[in-house]
Amino acid sequence: MAQRLRAVLVASALMSCAVLQDAYALDATAPPPASAGVGPLFGDDGHFCTASVVHSPDRSLIVTAAHCLADGDEVSFAPGYRDGRAPYGFWEVERVFADAAWRDGEDEDHDLAFATVRPRDGRRIEDVTGAGPLATDGRAGREVTVTGYPSAEEAPRVCTATPTAFHGTQQRIACPGFSTGTSGSPWVDAGGRITGVLGGYQEGGDSPDVSYSVLLDGRAAALYREATRTP
Template identity: 55%
Template sequence: MIQRTLPRKAAGRPSARARRASRILLAVTAMAALLSLDLPEAGAAGPPGVTDEAPADAEAGRVGALFADGLEGGHFCTASVVRSLGHDLIATAAHCLDHPDTTVFAPGYRDGEAPYGVWRLTRVWLAPGWADGRDPDEDIAFATVAPADGGETRAVEDVVGAFPVAAAQPGDVTVTVLGYPSVQDGPLRCSNATSLFSPTQRRIDCPDLSGGTSGSPWLAGGALAGVLGGYQGGGDVPEVSYSAVMGDAALALYCEAAGVAR
């Protein structure tokens, strides 16, 4: 059974000043590497608020569909690869991970093919507010993955690359959403300015982001600024979508999953 992990409480353990300073320096260096930009080339964005098929480029290769019990089970959500020390981490909506033991991830999935393999989930990180009461303000989760068939020897980030994470974005930040509607076998892409629906929820106007796009990355300048989810599970009409604001709590959850102390 896959372990579901909540953020750990920091342990106050005394140490020598030099050793403590060394640990802090290593943590800061690791965090800077995870959050710094090293972005793939992406195709030119279309007009704001217009949803089109995403080109098969490096950016789309870092995004994939979540399937139940393999590719024959149908895809029901979207996830993306984000940076981690283990090079094996994906981000999605927490409501997409109700059954992690049978969920697999196919980055770059298109037209029935998984060009970068199929990856099983090995561990899941959920925020306490979601685990205890399905708080829509904490509808983001992270999971580590490993090759489903054992044939691939590299980690997923080494195969497709990974997005850095960019929390604390302004309310009107422009993002690009990449997601897989469950009714088609390729990703859609839409860019537009966002607005704050509430202090804890962000919204975007993009058509055709229907069921299956939950968990889609919201990319601000090529870095993960949220995932489709939150209010109304991400929205109850395909023209308007939501994401929980990615603040300190989400960043702490990411750091825990990515293996970096804040």
């Protein structure tokens, strides 16, 4: 699945001002849809991974795969992105949190990262899009919905299925078409909790039709605590 390589834009229109300037007209009285907190990560060459807003005390946190944020490049997040429009704005990634086992050895069992994003216009991202709580009980086997943005497409792919355990430390799911760019896609259960993040084995898998995630267990909980600790 690809995930560290940046995809070339499918069409030159994606680099036009219409794409790079977001539509940030919000109705503060209307609750955001459930999908509002999921979107692609953008770098210099277009969108290359997926992330989602996760509930945090500071209301400024997103979660994705660690390999998506490994290069230290300037990255922005566009929740709710579709067809060249970012209705909730582009949010600049500020600080990345990844486990030392990933930073030092790219251990696929720690392919998980959190990142803070800077406020926009005095608002924090969770107040704009909503957020899903993180589930860290380390369980596979419950039905989830996976939402991800292939780099070659301008709208998300959505799949609902039940993951199975893989090697005791990860989980996998059969969802067609989750190709390059879908790394970091959240796996969300019926209660709205984030129970997985596409990544792990082979940085998400070696087929676009079977995807992987680390089990979100005590290791994920410890990383979350680090990311939400007041500096």
